[in-house]
Amino acid sequence: MRHPNLRVNTGRLLRRIEDLGRIGAIDGGGVCRLALGGEDKAGRDLVVRWMREAGLTVSVDRIGNVVGVRPGRRDGPPVMAGSHIDTVRTGGRYDGNLGVLAGLEVVETLNDAGIETEHPVAVAFFTNEEGARFAPDMMGSLVYVGGLSAEDALATAGIDGATVEHCLQEIGYNGPADCGTPNVRAFVELHVEQGPVLEAEGVDIGAVEGVQGISWTEYTIEGVSNHAGTTPMRMRHDAGYAAAAIAAEVRGIAREMGGDQVGTVGAITLSPNLVNVVPNHALMTVDLRNTDETLLRRAEQRLAAFIADLADAEGVKISSRSLARFEPVDFDPGLVDRIERAARDRGHSVKRMPSGAGHDAQMLARVCPTAMIFVPSVGGISHNVKEFTKDSDIEAGANLLLSVLCDLAEESTQATGGARASTRP
Numbered sequence: 001m002r003h004p005n006l007r008v009n010t011g012r013l014l015r016r017i018e019d020l021g022r023i024g025a026i027d028g029g030g031v032c033r034l035a036l037g038g039e040d041k042a043g044r045d046l047v048v049r050w051m052r053e054a055g056l057t058v059s060v061d062r063i064g065n066v067v068g069v070r071p072g073r074r075d076g077p078p079v080m081a082g083s084h085i086d087t088v089r090t091g092g093r094y095d096g097n098l099g100v101l102a103g104l105e106v107v108e109t110l111n112d113a114g115i116e117t118e119h120p121v122a123v124a125f126f127t128n129e130e131g132a133r134f135a136p137d138m139m140g141s142l143v144y145v146g147g148l149s150a151e152d153a154l155a156t157a158g159i160d161g162a163t164v165e166h167c168l169q170e171i172g173y174n175g176p177a178d179c180g181t182p183n184v185r186a187f188v189e190l191h192v193e194q195g196p197v198l199e200a201e202g203v204d205i206g207a208v209e210g211v212q213g214i215s216w217t218e219y220t221i222e223g224v225s226n227h228a229g230t231t232p233m234r235m236r237h238d239a240g241y242a243a244a245a246i247a248a249e250v251r252g253i254a255r256e257m258g259g260d261q262v263g264t265v266g267a268i269t270l271s272p273n274l275v276n277v278v279p280n281h282a283l284m285t286v287d288l289r290n291t292d293e294t295l296l297r298r299a300e301q302r303l304a305a306f307i308a309d310l311a312d313a314e315g316v317k318i319s320s321r322s323l324a325r326f327e328p329v330d331f332d333p334g335l336v337d338r339i340e341r342a343a344r345d346r347g348h349s350v351k352r353m354p355s356g357a358g359h360d361a362q363m364l365a366r367v368c369p370t371a372m373i374f375v376p377s378v379g380g381i382s383h384n385v386k387e388f389t390k391d392s393d394i395e396a397g398a399n400l401l402l403s404v405l406c407d408l409a410e411e412s413t414q415a416t417g418g419a420r421a422s423t424r425p
């Protein structure tokens with residue numbers, strides 16, 4: 001471990017989380033800073049000011065991603081920490097913000113100690129991670145790694161009809177930098193878990209091995225409306241029953257497959273939605289996730305077969321539309337090992353785990369060795385004004401980020417010990 005006695009200034013980090021959380025603050029301690037709105041601009045301005053005060057060279061790219069770089073003894077790709085500062089409408093103060101402000105705190109700590117690293121160290125925040133205003137989510141990081149063209153992203157209209165390009169101009173974050181610059185040597189994102197596992201198991205740190213694959217599908221079921229009293233059961237084409245059967249099957253698939261498979265029906269709308277009418281129409285969503293692509297496909301196939309049989313048996317028409325499909329992402333094994341080891345060295349309990357939510361890191365993983373550090377979320381609550389992580393856990397996560405980034409920034413050889421090349425696709 002390089003600089004084993006180096007520690008972040010926890011008070012400064014906590015103060016900054018508070019200060020940023022005051023911008024767009026909503027009742028209950030939460031935050032609303034939808035991507036590229038006025039509150040997002042104010043949050044960006046504050047973080048950029050802090051970056052400049054810390055001596056970082058700040059660049060803004062065409063899609064509004066912001067990167068601040070601290071030079072190293074040699075030029076070249078920086079070791080990068082980062083996340084996002086946009087939030088959902090009823091967001092918390094920690095989601096995303098922690099990863100950005102802890103990255104900034106790492107830089108401040110290096111400055112305070114007068115440490116010059118071999119490689120540059122960078123802090124980034126990416127545009128529209130949440131996807132609460134513009135689809136897709138993780139837009140800025142996806143453009144950064146070349147997975148979506150800047151033109152397509154800029155032309156995207158949000159829920160209020162305004163395009164990304166227009167909003168970027170409005171808030172003055174349509175920067176001159178090319179998307180995807182600088183190249184990144186390694187990327188580490190500190191994030192709150194947003195789930196209950198670490199707290200429930202009493203573990204301090206999650207060494208995140210990857211992100212679950214996500215399959216979102218919308219189903220439209222068309223049956224026949226009829227009188228609930230006079231229509232014999234055998235003569236019904238009941239869209240409501242079909243929707244309920246699919247919801248039960250989704251649960252059954254997850255239960256029988258076990259492992260990491262999860263399945264959720266989050267929305268069902270019935271028409272005409274009356275007590276005494278057999279529904280003729282149902283609109284529903286299914287969310288399937290697994291860390292293993294083969295198993296995720298198996299879950300999808302099993303549900304598709306069930307739905308085909310169900311449509312036949314009930315005499316209803318069921319059509320589907322894919323809303324999102326991301327394959328699972330594996331983080332760099334060498335970097336995950338390094339995080340696990342560094343956590344143990346610092347006296348923390350640590351668990352290797354997948355991420356159930358999507359993060360910017362899964363995009364960066366396409367172009368450089370990448371991993372994430374999770375700290376516990378009290379009650380497993382996130383995307384909620386009650387989102388909370390204890391100060392001691394924030395301190396532990398930030399010091400671990402410091403330790404891992406320092407080591408990466410001081411190495412003269414390949415960043416992680418993993419075999420992955422850090423070239424662009």
Ligand SMILES: [Zn+2]
Pocket residue numbers: 084095096129191359
């Ligand atoms: Zn987040």
